Amino acid sequence: MFLPDWAALNATLNWLAHGLWNLSWWQVVIYTLVVTHITIASVTIYLHRHQAHRAMDLHPSMSHFFRFWLWLTTGQVTKEWVAIHRKHHAKCETKDDPHSPHAHGIETVFWKGAELYRAESKNLDTVAKFGHGTPNDWVERHVYTRFSWQGIVLMLLINLALFGAAGLTVWAVQMMWIPVMAAGIINGIGHYWGYRNFEAPDASTNITPWGILIGGEELHNNHHTYPTSAKFSVKKYEFDMGWVYISIMQALGLAKVKKTPPKLQRGTFQPLATENTLEALIANRYEVMANYAKQMRLACKAELATLKAKRADMTTLLAAKRWLHRDADKVPAAALPNLELARAEHPILDKMVAMREELRQLWLNTSMSREHLTAELAAWCHRAEASGIAALQEFSIMLRTAKA
Secondary structure, three states: OOOOOHHHHHHHHHHHHHOOOOOOHHHHHHHHHHHHHHHHHHHHHHHHHHHHOOOEEEOHHHHHHHHHHHHHHOOOOHHHHHHHHHHHHHOOOOOOOOOOHHHHOHHHHHHHHHHHHHHHHOOHHHHHHHOOOOOOOHHHHHHHHOOHHHHHHHHHHHHHHHHOOHHHHHHHHHHHHHHHHHHHHHOOHHHOOOEOOOOOOOOOOEOOOEEOOOOOOOEHHHHHHOOOOOOOOOOOOOEEHHHHHHHHHHHOOOEEEOOOOOOOEEOOOOOOOOHHHHHHHHHOHHHHHHHHHHHHHHHHHHHHHHHHHOOOOOHHHHHHHHHOOOOHHHOOHHHHHHHHHHHHHOHHHHHHHHHHHHHHHHHHOOOOOHHHHHHHHHHHHHHHHHOOOHHHHHHHHHHOOEEO
């Protein structure tokens, strides 16, 4: 008579219920958070900063670790991801942008961002035009690209073996992590809501100043302003987790940073703006205009204080102040009436808005010679300092200390 091996059956049932590691629920949660964070780090360091923008070099061992990990946890093909991202930068906020919320709608990008990615990955012209320079070795051709979905199946089997039935939940979270965090939040929210340090030529925003959960990708406006920088944080209060990992790898000889955000250099005060001043302005135009925006906010604050002291109506200026430092094409049509009325009521702010546009034209005008542009810059500084507006005077003096 056959007698079941109850000990073996109990061991099998225990494995099915708890897996080889037999962890508590909170330990499984910690494991899930760690592995999803490694996936985020792999995306931002390897796919984004290293492959798509060439902002840094990686040691072959690190590069292959990231490739292998992404194969296990996302099934993404390096060439496809890089091509789609480069096209996003090249066609940003247009109908050809693969995932702009301004072209496709915020709800579509947030909830169906992964579907937009899959659809664009099938566009062979996109992959051929924008996917150059990505790995094309034997393992890429015969494993990671050819069997892209088998990696995530292997990850499922590993999770089931380690955690039993709970492994299916761990795997589901891993599979959702990049579609939600990258395709939804970065591509959607990162072009729709948040704050802007710089007037980049698109709608990119910084979601939060602390780039931890998505490895620094939260600082999306900074990235679109300086796309070839390996470091995304630019302000003292901003934190880029991806940059922390890159710095550690660089200290260990596993990475080499090629570029970080440029910083406006200050020298001695020049009686007149020179060609060197012009070069510094053009090279650091985003930082310069951010400084101008700061002066404009101070001027606006002073105007509001005056209105308050007079007990005058502040409604128009309060509604317009967020748009005073923006490029004209970035101001929504609904905000234009308030902006025009505020400028008409406040000559100081009107003058600053007008002179901001004049300054911006110095690097947009490609038909003038360097000598002509330098003379225009010197004339701009003279008008700023003769305006009687303290904010303009301070900015012009700062500008004349800039050096390339």
